[in-house]
Amino acid sequence: MSSTAHEAPPWLRPRAAYVHIPFCAHKCGYCDFASLAGADHLADRYLDALERETAAKLGEPHEVDTIFIGGGTPTRLEAPALERLARMVAHWLPLAEGGEWTVEANPGTLDAAKADVLAAAGVNRVSLGAQSFQPRLLAALERNHAPEEVGRAVAIVRDRFPRWSLDLIFGVPGSNIDDWKADLDATLALDPSHLSCYGLVYEKGTALWKQLQRGEVEPVVEDVEREMYELVMDRLEQAGLHLYEISNYARPGHESRHNLVYWANDAYWGLGLGAAEYVEGTRTVNTRDMQAYLKRIEAGESATGPNERLGPEERARETAMLMLRRTILGIDRADFRLRTGYDLDTLLGPVIVRFVGEGLLEDDGRRVRLTHEGRFLADRVLCEVV
Numbered sequence: 001m002s003s004t005a006h007e008a009p010p011w012l013r014p015r016a017a018y019v020h021i022p023f024c025a026h027k028c029g030y031c032d033f034a035s036l037a038g039a040d041h042l043a044d045r046y047l048d049a050l051e052r053e054t055a056a057k058l059g060e061p062h063e064v065d066t067i068f069i070g071g072g073t074p075t076r077l078e079a080p081a082l083e084r085l086a087r088m089v090a091h092w093l094p095l096a097e098g099g100e101w102t103v104e105a106n107p108g109t110l111d112a113a114k115a116d117v118l119a120a121a122g123v124n125r126v127s128l129g130a131q132s133f134q135p136r137l138l139a140a141l142e143r144n145h146a147p148e149e150v151g152r153a154v155a156i157v158r159d160r161f162p163r164w165s166l167d168l169i170f171g172v173p174g175s176n177i178d179d180w181k182a183d184l185d186a187t188l189a190l191d192p193s194h195l196s197c198y199g200l201v202y203e204k205g206t207a208l209w210k211q212l213q214r215g216e217v218e219p220v221v222e223d224v225e226r227e228m229y230e231l232v233m234d235r236l237e238q239a240g241l242h243l244y245e246i247s248n249y250a251r252p253g254h255e256s257r258h259n260l261v262y263w264a265n266d267a268y269w270g271l272g273l274g275a276a277e278y279v280e281g282t283r284t285v286n287t288r289d290m291q292a293y294l295k296r297i298e299a300g301e302s303a304t305g306p307n308e309r310l311g312p313e314e315r316a317r318e319t320a321m322l323m324l325r326r327t328i329l330g331i332d333r334a335d336f337r338l339r340t341g342y343d344l345d346t347l348l349g350p351v352i353v354r355f356v357g358e359g360l361l362e363d364d365g366r367r368v369r370l371t372h373e374g375r376f377l378a379d380r381v382l383c384e385v386v
């Protein structure tokens with residue numbers, strides 16, 4: 001029987017689920033996700049394990065408002081495997097009326113047959129990893145799709161899904177402002193209603209990080225990266241795409257509801273290799289080791305690592321930090337009190353006053369938000385809040 005009862009508020013009892021599909025055609029140079037190249041032969045076994053993990057964790061189907069199937073590259077699965085995955089997810093996590101079901105796709109691995117499978121299953125949003133439209137920059141990121149494949153994938157997606165999004169990366173080594181302008185022009189020509197634009201991060205242990213350590217790549221200097229961020233905010237705002245989170249832009253009504261769950265610090269299930277979840281105030285993360293994941297699930301064990309249960313004050317601070325990422329909503333004092341039991345000013349009054357004085361936060365008495373300048377120095381503000 002499907003459970004639709006709202007037993008507890010959404011910050012304790014999940015109304016959202018993340019499902020991880022780790023397979024990729026190859027490993028991109030900057031990638032720090034739980035993703036594997038050359039492991040496609042494990043797809044069926046992985047889906048068996050995923051179903052087993054889901055059944056053990058949920059016990060019975062649970063209605064959710066948002067589902068996000070990410071990776072890895074979910075569309076790396078062949079169409080029949082994708083169909084099996086979608087059926088399994090639809091069974092265990094029935095989507096509430098008006099819910100959002102997103103699947104991440106790589107322009108090089110999405111074709112019409114796979115898109116048809118997803119649309120028929122009820123997927124209503126696709127997030128495409130474009131990253132750049134410059135062959136030279138795609139090569140620097142070690143992406144394995146060509147720029148023209150993005151347009152082809154968008155054409156497939158636009159015909160089948162009511163909502164879709166593109167991911168872009170700025171600050172790629174060897175890039176300049178003109179490259180970024182060209183990327184934004186190419187992006188806007190496709191008329192997306194949602195964009196995620198992240199500054200490149202050299203994650204420790206990645207191929208790109210090793211190249212940086214060896215002096216083989218030169219990072220974009222901070223001033224240029226700031227100019228790139230300024231440019232994307234201006235250009236997208238002019239195009240009607242509003243910055244609603246530090247790195248995310250949408251036309252009104254096209255914000256990612258799933259990501260808004262994370263930024264409200266609401267609960268969510270996490271299923272699959274390396275998946276994180278937050279349920280009843282406890283955070284857990286599954287192992288990122290594929291063999292360990294398979295063996296543990298097949299032995300009827302849990303694949304999670306150590307739990308982290310935050311105390312009430314830590315959870316309140318973390319909620320404030322996540323809510324501040326939301327550039328339009330920010331922290332609403334009444335909502336914050338309802339969710340955490342804490343008065344925002346008792347908890348963070350001096351920090352807020354100081355950053356308002358420095359021009360990094362604005363406070364209208366009801367909400368506290370990052371200012372325009374605060375978006376550039378968000379890391380500093382968020383760190384202090386936690």
Ligand code: SF4
Pocket residue numbers: 023024025026027028030031032033035071072073106129
């Ligand atoms: S496609 Fe995405 S998940 Fe896969 S290796 Fe590249 S960045 Fe990582």
